[in-house]
Amino acid sequence: MTAGERDVPVKRAQRTPLAPELVGTAMCVVCHERTMKLPGHNGGVCIECYAREANADVRIARASHSWVPANFVGCPCLACGSEDVDANGYLFWCANCRMVARVA
Numbered sequence: 618m619t620a621g622e623r624d625v626p627v628k629r630a631q632r633t634p635l636a637p638e639l640v641g642t643a644m645c646v647v648c649h650e651r652t653m654k655l656p657g658h659n660g661g662v663c664i665e666c667y668a669r670e671a672n673a674d675v676r677i678a679r680a681s682h683s684w685v686p687a688n689f690v691g692c693p694c695l696a697c698g699s700e701d702v703d704a705n706g707y708l709f710w711c712a713n714c715r716m717v718a719r720v721a
């Protein structure tokens with residue numbers, strides 16, 4: 618039994634909140650189409666790109682029998698399907714069903 622690569626920890630789910638002055642102004646670092654709303658792996662990302670990253674994290678964690686929180690972020694809203702969703706750098710919410718998810 619050797620301690621090796623197999624023990625590399627899955628990246629932490631906790632993220633650093635996005636700077637308020639970037640939210641809704643700077644462009645998403647992934648798609649460059651929408652403005653930053655939430656912290657991604659490599660910088661600020663829009664809601665759609667955040668959802669893609671978070672869902673990938675959940676899949677990777679499941680495959681390696683690790684645990685990460687389920688992803689509640691998505692556009693349209695994963696709970697009710699409304700596209701009336703927004704985020705402020707660390708919270709994601711749906712204006713229609715009033716779901717709020719803290720992501721950083």
Ligand SMILES: [Zn+2]
Nearest residue numbers: 645648663666
């Ligand atoms: Zn994006």
Ligand SMILES: [Zn+2]
Nearest residue numbers: 694697711714
């Ligand atoms: Zn909703």
